[in-house]
Amino acid sequence: MTDPDPKLVSRDRLIQAAIEIFAENGFDATTTRMLADKARVNLSAIPYYFRSKEGLYQAAVEHIADVLGERLQPFVQRLADLSGKGLDRKTARSLIGEGLATMIAVMCGDPDTLPFSKIIFREQMAPTAAFDLIYPRIMERVLKAFATLIAAATGESDQRQCDLQAVLFVGQVMIFRAGRATAVRRLGMEGYTASEIAEIQDIIQSRAMAVLDFMAANKS
């Protein structure tokens, strides 16, 4: 994919390269030689800066958590502000739609963030120590935000119900990343072009609205 910016110092070039390569091949199939080549750095720079291959992996995941956390911040902030003033149903619904569309773009479209989600997915399927770096800063914040929005959008007061639905709302999106091979093949897609992403965003949003209507009408 993209080669690391040659202006960056070795340490940063290694992190850049690590994100790409680990995303593509996973931890085990990645060799330190691949990493050094991609970063245009000497092999010994890895143990020098990061102590080991695993140290580099963890630094890469930490970087992902930093970047995604920062991108998440405005959304969470906006939600906190609105919650203080009492969040009306219409606003909550539109924020849910907006959040879902953004997530699809991040996970399926944007070539800068796509490797992030690949790594996060691998961590979810087979968590390592790095999962603890990412869960509280990303997953938990997103899921809590969605639970709040769902409650506000439907009037559902059962917290458990909102938490479960939040997992399903977010999960809905993730399936196009985790089940990409199947989805693309079955739907005859080329692999998430702009118009294919629009189609996915569209159906996920309308589905979400259907569920919100149903929840509002059938509170537990």
Added chain:
Amino acid sequence: MTDPDPKLVSRDRLIQAAIEIFAENGFDATTTRMLADKARVNLSAIPYYFRSKEGLYQAAVEHIADVLGERLQPFVQRLADLSGKGLDRKTARSLIGEGLATMIAVMCGDPDTLPFSKIIFREQMAPTAAFDLIYPRIMERVLKAFATLIAAATGESDQRQCDLQAVLFVGQVMIFRAGRATAVRRLGMEGYTASEIAEIQDIIQSRAMAVLDFMAANKS
């Protein structure tokens, strides 16, 4: 997990062991020694029976396709029979609910089939040649069946819409496998006990019905 049945011949013990170990560690992190140990077979049995580690992996995937394909057969057959006679909405809806519940049980509960879904998920995230063994015999059949049922349950005549929704219905279930680490943590689960699975089945089914109602009311 389970050790291979000692009554089986070496070849079969190796396949049994391979399914467990590849599911747990993925292809690269699995060594031929692990496989031979678990199967209680000499290391050389692997190249002898399967030519290579990769040959064993493919044989294991083929076995998975056989077993799941057989388990799928009655469901597909029943659907074909019913389709001939004209499938009414109520029956279609209950078959969808039943299918979803079964999938959750297979993917999250049943310790015999759980390793199958782990391997299938790894293949979806990073397909190898083995994906072609499993896609047409499992994924495609399931998705086509769901698309047919969705059409019958809602009266939606747009094929594309039904195919997309089928991916989402099935995807909904898969998220509890692919996103297990997050779901379990966020929902304070122990890791899919019987009652936790019942809770998941319940919410997924009610969500599915909400979407079907919505589709029936808003045909494209």
Added chain:
DNA sequence: GTCTATAGTCGGATAGAC
């Protein structure tokens, strides 16, 4: 068919010059 022994390769990490 099952075993031992070993070949041949490659990986991660280190030592030490510059």
Added chain:
DNA sequence: GTCTATCCGACTATAGAC
């Protein structure tokens, strides 16, 4: 901080006895 050279362990696969 960056390089070369190299060690050492682990891996897959093969050769060949039984």
